[in-house]
Amino acid sequence: MGKTLFDKVWDAHVIDTIDNGPQILYIDKHLIHEVTSPQAFNELEERGITVARPDQIVATADHNTPTENQHLPIKDEMSRNQLQQLTENCNKHNITLYGLGHEYNGIVHVMAPELGITQPGMTMVCGDSHTSTHGAFGTIAFGIGTSQVGQVFASQSLLLNKPKSLRVSVHGKLAPHVSPKDVILYIISKLGTNAGTGYFCEYAGNVFEEMSMEGRMTVCNMSIEMGARGGMIAPDQTTFDYIAGRKFAPQGDAFAKAVSYWKTLPTDQDATFDKEYHFDAEDIAPMLTYGTNPGMGIKINGNIPEKGDMTFEKALEYMNFNGGDQLLDTPINYVFIGSCTNSRIEDFRIAAAYVRGKHKATNVNAWLVPGSQQVAKQLEEEGLKEVFEEAGFALRQPGCSACLAMNDDKIPAGEYCVSTSNRNFEGRQGQGARTILASPLVAAATAIAGKIVDVTKEIVA
Amino acid sequence: MEKFIKLISTAVPLPIENIDTDQIIPARFLKATDKKGFGDNVFRDWRFTKDGTLDASFPINNPQYAGAQILVAGDNFGCGSSREHAAWAIVGYGFKVVISSFFADIFKGNALNNGLLPIQVTPEFLKELLAGIEANPELPITVDLEKQVVDTAFEKAEFDIDPYKKVCMLNGYDDIDFLLSKKNEIEAFEKERTIF
Numbered sequence: 001m002g003k004t005l006f007d008k009v010w011d012a013h014v015i016d017t018i019d020n021g022p023q024i025l026y027i028d029k030h031l032i033h034e035v036t037s038p039q040a041f042n043e044l045e046e047r048g049i050t051v052a053r054p055d056q057i058v059a060t061a062d063h064n065t066p067t068e069n070q071h072l073p074i075k076d077e078m079s080r081n082q083l084q085q086l087t088e089n090c091n092k093h094n095i096t097l098y099g100l101g102h103e104y105n106g107i108v109h110v111m112a113p114e115l116g117i118t119q120p121g122m123t124m125v126c127g128d129s130h131t132s133t134h135g136a137f138g139t140i141a142f143g144i145g146t147s148q149v150g151q152v153f154a155s156q157s158l159l160l161n162k163p164k165s166l167r168v169s170v171h172g173k174l175a176p177h178v179s180p181k182d183v184i185l186y187i188i189s190k191l192g193t194n195a196g197t198g199y200f201c202e203y204a205g206n207v208f209e210e211m212s213m214e215g216r217m218t219v220c221n222m223s224i225e226m227g228a229r230g231g232m233i234a235p236d237q238t239t240f241d242y243i244a245g246r247k248f249a250p251q252g253d254a255f256a257k258a259v260s261y262w263k264t265l266p267t268d269q270d271a272t273f274d275k276e277y278h279f280d281a282e283d284i285a286p287m288l289t290y291g292t293n294p295g296m297g298i299k300i301n302g303n304i305p306e307k308g309d310m311t312f313e314k315a316l317e318y319m320n321f322n323g324g325d326q327l328l329d330t331p332i333n334y335v336f337i338g339s340c341t342n343s344r345i346e347d348f349r350i351a352a353a354y355v356r357g358k359h360k361a362t363n364v365n366a367w368l369v370p371g372s373q374q375v376a377k378q379l380e381e382e383g384l385k386e387v388f389e390e391a392g393f394a395l396r397q398p399g400c401s402a403c404l405a406m407n408d409d410k411i412p413a414g415e416y417c418v419s420t421s422n423r424n425f426e427g428r429q430g431q432g433a434r435t436i437l438a439s440p441l442v443a444a445a446t447a448i449a450g451k452i453v454d455v456t457k458e459i460v461a
Numbered sequence: 462m463e464k465f466i467k468l469i470s471t472a473v474p475l476p477i478e479n480i481d482t483d484q485i486i487p488a489r490f491l492k493a494t495d496k497k498g499f500g501d502n503v504f505r506d507w508r509f510t511k512d513g514t515l516d517a518s519f520p521i522n523n524p525q526y527a528g529a530q531i532l533v534a535g536d537n538f539g540c541g542s543s544r545e546h547a548a549w550a551i552v553g554y555g556f557k558v559v560i561s562s563f564f565a566d567i568f569k570g571n572a573l574n575n576g577l578l579p580i581q582v583t584p585e586f587l588k589e590l591l592a593g594i595e596a597n598p599e600l601p602i603t604v605d606l607e608k609q610v611v612d613t614a615f616e617k618a619e620f621d622i623d624p625y626k627k628v629c630m631l632n633g634y635d636d637i638d639f640l641l642s643k644k645n646e647i648e649a650f651e652k653e654r655t656i657f
Contacts, residue, residue, distance in 0.1 A: 015650040016643065021625030024643060026650055036544065038494035047637070064492060078492035085494050129543040129567060143567055145545035147574035147636070155640035157647055161623065163566075193479055194537045197566055227540065229566050293479050293540075311478040311535070404488040404542075413511070425483040425541060427506050 002268025004165050005234050006200045009140045009265065013123045015157060022159045028122040029056055030152045031108045032095070034086040035063040035406070036127030040150035041089040051093040053156040058117055059090050059097040062107045063128075064406045067369050067396035070100050079407065093153075104247075106372020106398045109133040109340035113217065114374050116246025120235035120262040125152060130340045130422065131230075132223040136216035137243070138235035138265050140200070143224065163229055164274040166199035167267075170207040172281030177456050179350065180215035181342060181420065181439035183207060184222045185287035189297030191277065196228025199275065202267060203233050207281050213242040214346035221341045222422050225294040234266035286455055288327050289424045289437040291315035296424070300442065301328060301454050318426055319434050320414075327436070327452050334417035335366045335447040336429070338396075339403035342420035342440050343371030345378045351444035352384040354455075360392040361450025367409065368393050369401040393447065405430045418446040463576040464633040468557055468604045472531035473520050474594045480534055481541035482568060486550040488542075499546050500553025521554075525598040531558045533590055538579075539568025548575045558604050560611065562587045573626050574635065578604065580611055580620045589616055606630055 003011070015024040030053075037059070044051065051057070064079045074080040083100065090097035098104040104111055109130055112118050120138035125131060127149045134141035144158070151158055168187055201223050208216060216233045223231030240259050243249045250258045285299040292315040298304060304316070306323045316323060337343070337351055348370070360366050368388055370376040376398055379385045388395055402409040403421035405428065411417040413432025420443050421428075424435035438446070445455045490502045503521075510516045520526060532551065538561040539547060548571040551559065557577065562584045564572075572579045582590070593600050593613055603612040606627065611618050622630075629635065640647075 012654075016646050018625055021623065024640070024646070026647070026654075035491050039496050039545075042495060043637070049637075049641070063488075076492075082492050082494055127543060127545075129541065143543035145543055145548070145567060145571035145574060147545060147571065151636050151640055154637050155643070155647055156651075157640055157643070159625070159636050159640065193540055194563060194565070197537075197563070224541075227537070227565060293481070309478070310476070314477065404483075406488045406491060423481075423483070423541060425481045427487055428483050431487075431506055432511070 002271035004267045004271045004273065005138055005202055005232055005265055006140065006165055007271070009121050009123065009138070010162060012121070013140070022161045024157050025123060025160050026157050027125050027152050029058070029117060029124040031112055031124065031126035031131070032057060032059045032149065033063055033108050033126070033128065034061050034082045036146050037089065037149055038082065038085045039146045040153055043150040044153055049154055051095065051153045054094040056156060057095045058112065059086060059095050060105055060108050060111055061086060061099050063400045063404065065100055065399040066407050067399050067401050067409055070397045103373050106374065107340045107343065107400055109217070109221065110343060110371030110375065113137065113213070114246070114372060116243055116249030119243060119249065119258070120239060121265055125158070129224045130221050132228070133217050133221040133340055135220040135223065135230050135232040136213060137239055138232055138262065140230060140232070142230040163200045164198055166196055166201045166228065166275045167273040168201055168203050168277045168279070169205040170203070170279045170281055171205040172207065174207060174281045174284060175456070177286060177441060178284050179439040179441060180211055180218040182287045183284055184219045185289065185294065185297045185437060186284045187279065188222065188226045188295050189287065190279065191226050193225060193293050193295040194227040196223060196226040199228050201228040201231040203231060204267070208233050209236065212346055213238060214344040217344065218341055222294065225422060235262045286439060286442050288442065288452065290319060290321055290327060292318055292424055292426050294422065294424060294437060297437070298327070300452070301326070328454055330416065330452045331363065332416050332418050332446050332451055333363050333365060334411050334415055335364055335443050336369070336402045336417055336419040336421065337440050337443050338367065338369030338371070338401050339421035340371065340400070341422045343369060343375065345375050347420065347440040348375070348379055348384055349382070351440045352387045354441055354444045355391045355393070355448065356387050358391055358448045360447045363450045364447050366393040366447040367396060367402060369396045369409070370398050372398050402429050404428060405433070418443050418452065462574070462633045462635045465557065465576055465578055465606055465630045467606065468530060469601055470530035470557070471526065471528065471599055472533045472560070472594050472602050473526040473529045474591050475520055475532060475534040476591050478535035479537045479540055482539055482544050482547040483541055485539070485547040486544065491544060491546055496549045498553065499550035500555065503550040503554040530556055531560060531602055531604070532556045533560045533587070533594060536561065536563045536584070538564050540565040543567045545571040545575070548572045548577055552577050560587070560590065573630065576630065576633070578606065578630060580604065582611065582618050582620060586616065586618045
């Protein structure tokens with residue numbers, strides 16, 4: 001029987017199988033950041049052990065960093081201390097750190113792919129659930145807890161039970177203005193937040209094949225929002241072209257050799273999956289969420305369901321929406337374009353194309369937070385910075401920012417925020433904040449109108 | 462890690478589905494660099510009202526559940542962020558067991574790595590258990606890891622646990638010790654591989 005992409009990569013990394021228990025999986029690359037690593041370093045310290053493979057670890061500062069005045073000392077003492085500890089730990093253990101202000105600094109799931117660290121066929125982990133992003137390259141990439149961060153430090157491997165396999169196929173032609181974000185929000189709205197729990201998901205079909213690497217990353221990023229530890233897309237020419245020439249990518253003959261291996265990875269024709277879902281691209285429209293988990297999504301001109309269970313009622317009460325309501329015309333005061341889901345250059349190009357020559361509504365605070373220093377640089381080089389500034393958007397410095405509101409970028413209580421991030425949980429963007437997840441295009445259009453508008457009609461008009 | 466063998470305790474009901482790790486411990490409390498103190502802020506924005514006082518209507522604050530070491534929660538508990546701080550917060554508050562009809566993967570692993578036992582039961586059992594606790598907040602619940610059984614006076618269910626993890630919980634072992642014992646196999650694997 002044939003093997004899936006996931007099987008091929010997983011099986012190539014199994015060191016040993018414990019009788020009646022988990023497998024020991026070798027980890028190629030370990031990404032770390034300031035929030036989920038300090039306790040793991042402490043653990044090593046307490047046990048008197050060292051980091052096994054420091055050259056396979058890359059660190060960045062992203063979750064808890066300010067997005068203004070990054071050249072100044074961080075005001076918040078605990079945040080400053082957390083970043084200081086990351087620096088000290090990396091220095092002590094010889095780990096490469098792209099700290100605040102470094103030209104390669106950025107959100108861990110933006111900077112690693114753009115540096116060519118992420119490559120097909122690898123196993124990658126990070127103490128962050130959106131590590132699934134890197135699966136866009138045909139990589140087994142998944143989020144881990146801090147105890148596991150410590151285990152990888154100590155042994156460059158993890159004890160894991162092999163997840164089951166799931167394939168989500170989308171075929172057909174997407175309507176104009178339907179973006180990768182809409183595709184994944186649509187899938188999650190259909191399958192719910194735990195359909196993928198216990199599974200690793202492969203996305204297949206022409207819709208994903210035709211996507212850019214940025215789009216594929218957006219899709220794989222949100223795999224965890226349907227419960228799947230990871231999502232993968234078969235590597236193809238788009239993948240190879242993206243990786244070629246990047247800083248840590250194989251060069252010359254080594255690249256050619258790598259490509260010939262990467263070409264063996266896609267799922268075999270006769271491979272089978274434990275679970276499969278199929279969707280038609282024609283059914284997908286620009287999406288919005290109305291509730292407090294990413295599965296609570298509707299088409300932009302759709303209606304919130306009339307009724308639901310207690311959890312549904314609780315979510316609607318929190319969001320101050322009623323069953324049956326439309327979200328169109330809802331006044332919006334905050335727009336956030338950023339996060340590891342949608343802060344890559346392509347996302348800003350789409351937003352800028354819509355914004356060009358327009359000005360944001362006076363009631364709106366529009367925050368743009370690029371995913372990395374490199375994206376910030378590109379914004380400038382491509383003249384997009386000017387487009388946004390002329391439109392009245394506030395361009396911040398790179399970081400996770402208002403996606404999780406660990407820093408000062410918080411949405412005030414009771415306010416709606418149309419956000420390109422990945423989670424609309426209660427209080428995620430600040431205590432009492434109400435998040436509506438959407439694509440960069442929908443977010444940009446909201447900022448201009450000061451309310452939710454049907455982008456498909458706006459653009460045609 | 463602390464051993465877990467058997468527990469007899471009352472429980473707090475939290476019949477909400479999809480409780481995510483942002484609710485268990487909001488991101489603004491993730492700035493600490495050690496594992497201590499997170500229990501003070503467990504379910505922070507549900508436990509406290511906007512003016513910072515304890516919300517008496519939230520079950521954990523209800524004095525009739527004081528001292529309970531078992532949390533009984535709705536479906537898909539622990540979804541969202543991988544933050545292990547969620548497990549530290551639940552353990553820090555004093556819970557030793559979480560019972561739900563479904564757990565998110567990463568949370569489940571994090572719980573087991575901190576001596577917190579996640580027990581998955583059927584939706585029917587969960588419903589009856591929640592009703593039982595509501596009828597009698599002092600209902601004693603026995604969790605026997607050796608036998609893999611959760612037992613109340615009126616109902617009983619077996620639960621699954623990975624055999625390796627069961628041994629770890631019963632003995633207080635953790636994965637680092639085990640992986641370090643496999644150093645030779647790991648190094649042999651590294652030598653043989655040709656890619657990366």
